[in-house]
Amino acid sequence: MKYAVVGAGAMGLRYGLLLQENAGVEVDFVEPTKASLDAIHAQGDVVYRSVDHQDRTAIPVKAYSPEEYTGQPDVWIFFMKQMQLADTLTRLAPKFQPGQTALGAMNGMGHLEKFQQYFDDDHIIGGTAMIATILNDFGDVDFIGGTGSVYANMTEKPSEVMDQVQADFTKAELNPSYSENLLGTLLTKVAFNSVENSVHTMFQARVGETMAYPNYIEGVAKPMLDEAYAATKAAGIELLETEDEMLDKIVRLSTGAFAQHFPSMYQDFVKGRETEVDYINGYFTALADKHGVPAPTQKLVTNLVHLAEAMREFNPPKNKLAPAEQ
Template sequence: MKYAVLGAGAMGLRYGILLQKLAGKTVDFVDTWEPGIEAVRRQGGVYVSRDHENRHLVPIEVYRPEEYTGNPDVWIIMLKQMQLEAVLKRCHDAGLFQDHQVVFSAMNGWGHFDHIRQYFSEDRIYGGTALVATVLNGPGDVDFIGKPGAGTMTLCSYTGDITEIERQMHDDLQQANFNPTITQDLKGTCMAKVVFNSVVNTLCTMYQIQMGQFISYPGARDVARQLIDEAYDALERDGVKLINTRDEELETVDYVSRTGNPLHYPSMYQDMIHSRPTEVDYINGYIAAVGRKHGYVCHTHEFLTHGVHLAELAHRLHETQA
């Protein structure tokens, strides 16, 4: 199958480059971030490191939506929630989406599926999660965190049916070292990652620490448990059955932070320090909104949503004063 990655940021580059390099797939990149497009074209590709070492140039092709004439079988969408609506419309207006194509997205949150459904029927939508650490150092420069094969991901159809194209994607992603697992409950799958991010991404961003530093705090598991319980209480009221139990979710937070990616600064932190808006409203804010809908107040998630926005404000003020 041929792939096109929409969003040549940290995760989009990692997925596309490894599918190209390890699975031998044809991969195009479509993006709207001008500094990234210009850097890739000037360099003839993207510089790739692993754990800050062995920086080398990998040739890729990147296009603006209006320039792209390819016809992939699978679109992989890896954008920020706040960017998605405008970028999808731009691609649609350029005539890029065809009836035979399917789409896969492992973006953080859940709201992206509402936008994707405007352009793809539910039987052509696949989602999932990615516990894969990647850093965009700058335009055309990406760092894969962790040894080859580190990290895991899930893959699930919107309808819950396991299809032949899903099996093909699974096999390609396995060859690309993403360690995929097929699940059959998309919302329960994605919400497990939202809960994970609501703990690790948010706290590491507020306190500007690495994941390993967070979990080394003696009270880290207690804080994580409080956030997990509150999130599960809200989501269960909304009829969501998460794929992990509360205890399994806590152990995932512990393992990924302590063993999987202890030196990693999560993507929310990376956004904040580069003066980009964070996705906290789509993570802790989403959980809090679900709770409010059912008359259940997620006091901790409400507080942390404001806490991250205050951290963003403090960073902007420090940048202005510097």
Template structure:
């Protein structure tokens, strides 16, 4: 099997490098972040650590979309939601009818974009409960011992195919611990609900997963978000692969045992001055609820809360440049309030 990973960030590097090291698969990488491209080419590969130790240089084949001419069997897509559309446009000339696409990105929104280039029967989704940190250009840290973490995978059509079995075999050999599901939307939503608790709350309060779960009220907070999300899914006719109790157990286990020292990817984005994917996680749950006559008030509040945390983080780390309202601004706000009230 030939794989090409679109997005040489934390998760893309983890999947691609583990496939490269533990299987007979040929693996290439495509990226668009120029500092990352320059650093990897300069040093001849990627520096890989595991739990901050045993840092070593792993050679990889890295290209931009414009200088790549490979023809993989499987595209593995790991981009940030906000960057995906542009990256797919740049790679469009490389996509062929015999190829399939696999993605285990966070949130919801990427499959609609991927479906513009791949038919539904050639799209496979996944979830990945594994922690990885991109320390900087060309430098990644795999969190957890070899074989740590779990993942699910499923065809968008919910049908198990020969190509999915072949991907599963390679993923298993690469110690990614895959499980095949037959419920695409239920599988994806289970991970979205997980992220809507851990990623969001850890980001808002700038704490690790272990610090979050150590709070005596963590289970109550998690259950409130889980119940609200599951109620929205019930109204939308989506049956998740986990029960509500199992979802809470997953939050507890991964936070307490699996990755207690880990800052989730949403926090990593905020701490580097990047936009978070909260609109595709809590924001998506809130949207799903409203589309089905159910208001997810907590998820809507937390979506705003993360955006406010992003703004606060910028103020705190760039000096206090808080814009003070002028008289004109205040009058404008008052006028707007009167307009809305009317």
């Protein structure tokens, strides 16, 4: 199968490079951000890949703007920020062909409804990626730790495309698994991110550093997850993990594989960009409101992240992603 990865940021580059290098399949990168595309071209149409901050290697890629792209991929893999997706889909709309599939393993919620404007439900795949990756700069990515991912068809039924995607992703060492619970799959990751991404962004902390507070799990993580699980239960959505399993995972990753990692929301925050908090914590606030259950902690955290964004004007954050700080 041929893939077009839309968005040459941290996760887009990781997926695309793993598919290209490990699975040996054809991959095109479609980059809507002009500064990023210009940087890749200026480097000689290569991107730089490191693994755990080491072995920085130049890898040739084919990268295009949405307007100049003329490829015919079987699967479009979208790794955009939620707030950028609608515009990117509009720019790409003339390129979409019947029978092509849209796959999104993006952070937060909101993308499925946007995909449905251009693709039928038989050709939409949702997924989640428990993968730590840092974009040092445009066209310069650092793979942190291992990979794990879960995918579900919009129809929640098996398909030949899903079988082929699973096979290619396995060869790419993305360690995929298959689910027939689409919303449960996606919201399990969103619940995790509602704790990890927002808290670490506000306090500009690595994932493992918050564990220095002895009451982090009971006093911070659990109240947020209580509300996320109550909202999904009220909506009739069953997550793939129990709340206790989620809390155990937070402890395990915070003291293990992800301890030195900064989540993607932090990476946006320190670079002066808008965060996706409205599509993560804000999603649970809206879901809870819709079904008549309280979510004051999720609502407060959403507002606190926006407050932290506003305070950058007066207290510019220190970018700990800089090479000297790694």
